[in-house]
């Protein structure tokens with residue numbers, strides 16, 4: 001949590017860090033990823049058989065090695081919008097017998113060469129947990145139950161045996177499952193009303209939890225600020241008793257929300273993720289409202305927020321059906337820094353967050369046939385995943401604010417947009433990490449940092465010549481620079497930069 005006092009730009013800003021005041025644990029799942037059958041994310045991204053850079057399974061080794069650096073706990077699959085017409089059975093068994101199908105989300109052809117077993121083996125190679133989304137468009141509950149049994153079944157059942165026949169004896173134990181994706185959107189095959197969705201999600205959840213009560217089921221929310229979110233939470237977060245035993249099952253474990261931010265102007269671009277912060281606060285209240293109004297007993301776990309699509313993306317400049325390959329600037333990297341600060345500040349409510357997506361499609365990591373490029377946005381992600389772990393700690397910021405237009409416009413009326421966007425954490429070993437984005441395009445900020453211990457403060461800085469530079473022109477114009485600060489006097493946070501300061505409390 002970061003509290004804030006607005007001061008005139010002429011005064012010296014202050015950041016006070018209280019390392020002994022732990023607010024809430026940071027769920028490591030906020031550093032999760034997402035791979036969709038879209039553009040070059042799967043084919044040509046993580047899977048590229050025949051390429052000398054790939055292993056015997058067709059998995060790109062350079063991609064795997066790079067993603068391991070991010071220590072990604074969970075990866076969502078197979079969509080996204082793609083899942084609305086996806087039949088998982090098409091993608092298992094001998095590859096030469098798998099059917100090619102028209103793909104209606106991004107208007108391509110799906111060969112099904114890469115499917116459930118390939119993805120789950122890729123997750124094992126990466127050292128990450130899978131998270132599947134069910135087809136709420138053309139899919140059936142029967143098909144969904146079969147998919148769970150295929151992945152997790154241990155008995156002598158048809159789908160568990162099919163998995164064994166396909167070469168996998170042990171269950172995969174897939175824990176996370178989403179009840180559809182963006183089913184409210186007019187772009188969806190089988191778009192639903194909130195009433196129809198809530199009724200269907202409840203029935204599916206009941207059946208799925210009868211099959212396997214340990215599944216973590218994720219409700220399809222919208223952006224966290226809509227009547228869809230209100231209604232679906234109200235209908236689906238209910239006290240439940242299994243009809244077959246006295247065991248109480250919570251039907252819904254998490255509520256998913258999505259948001260993409262972008263602006264061609266730097267300051268609206270970097271302040272846009274603050275919309276996500278407010279969305280998390282509103283969703284959190286809607287969860288509590290459902291718990292209270294529905295009389296859910298307090299010993300039933302409180303659902304958390306699954307922010308399973310977030311990033312900087314302007315679909316007009318990087319169109320979905322053309323592969324959504326964004327070229328990210330330094331400004332976008334700083335926006336990602338603010339996004340990650342939001343997840344740290346809101347750690348109490350966010351149980352998972354998945355950057356959309358992990359490779360090539362609106363991604364910090366790009367491939368060519370010959371190698372990979374780490375975009376500007378890679379570096380904030382790498383820094384946070386490495387250091388911002390443990391607990392969120394109390395922090396207070398006094399600074400001036402940006403007072404111009406925001407994107408979306410409503411941020412201006414609802415939230416402060418300080419020049420310094422800040423979060424802080426402390427880990428098990430007592431290392432304090434302070435992340436500061438100086439969003440100002442032209443002004444270095446000399447800041448009094450209170451709570452720093454010692455004279456050997458590790459400094460990691462992400463910046464560049466100006467906010468428009470990218471890493472897609474053959475050089476790493478933006479990366480992480482390491483240095484040391486003696487902890488004395490004011491610290492200067494450079495204009496348009498993300499800085500992470502670390503010290504032992």
Ligand code: AHR
Pocket residue numbers: 036038079080081082181182309356357
């Ligand atoms: O991540 C790209 C797309 O954005 C996803 O398929 C969809 O869920 C969202 O609209």
